[in-house]
Amino acid sequence: MNFETVKLREQPGVLYVTLSNPPINLMNGTMIRELFQLSGFLMQRKDLKVVVIDSADPDFFIAHFDLDELEAGLSDPAMAGRYPDMNAVQALALNWQNLPQITIGKIDGRVRGGGLDLALAFDMRLASQSSLFCFPAASGHFLACGGGTTRMLLAAGPGRE
Structure with missing residues (x-):
């Protein structure tokens, strides 16, 4: 597989x-399509047990969804695939959440918006001390729509007194 925004390196089982x-490292339509393709590939690769996801950019794991592509990308039915009632980021996160492999996000730098929605779908997230996590939707006065707010609550667990 040759991708434009995703580079792969395989070792036995990983x-x-x-x-x-x-x-x-903006998340855009190209990255979403490639990550959908990769999730389909992973569903068929039972010999792979672990997937480790990192970034080529030491300052940004994923900056956020490319705002120039926001409206078109989130509503593109070709990207949502079998989840027609979801936007592309929600559907992508759900695909990655349901992979048979253990998914580990190796986060260094900033992860925001759609990137955080995706990272929260991984089984584990390991972050450097310099990592920054952000949901820009709250300060940008728009609805967070990638499913990360729900996943964040589930990852944090119930409050205890």
Whole structure:
């Protein structure tokens, strides 16, 4: 598989996925389509037990969804595939959440918006001390729509007194 925004390196039982969409690793339609293709590939690769996802950019795991493509990308039915009632980011996160492999996000730098929605769908997230996590929807006065707010609550667990 040749991808534009995703680089793959395979070792026995492990697939290393490096996200690379310079200059700041924006999530865009191309990255979403490639990650959908990769999730389909992974569903058929039972020999792969672990998928480790990192970024080629030390400052940005995924900056956020490319705002120039936001409206078109989130409503593109071709990207949502079998989930027609969901936007592309929600459907992508659900695909990755349901992979048979253990998915590990190796996060260094900023992860925001759609990137955080995706990272929260991984089984584990390991972050450097310099990592920054952000939901820009709250300060941008728009609805967070990738499913990350729900996943964040589930990852944090119930409050205890």
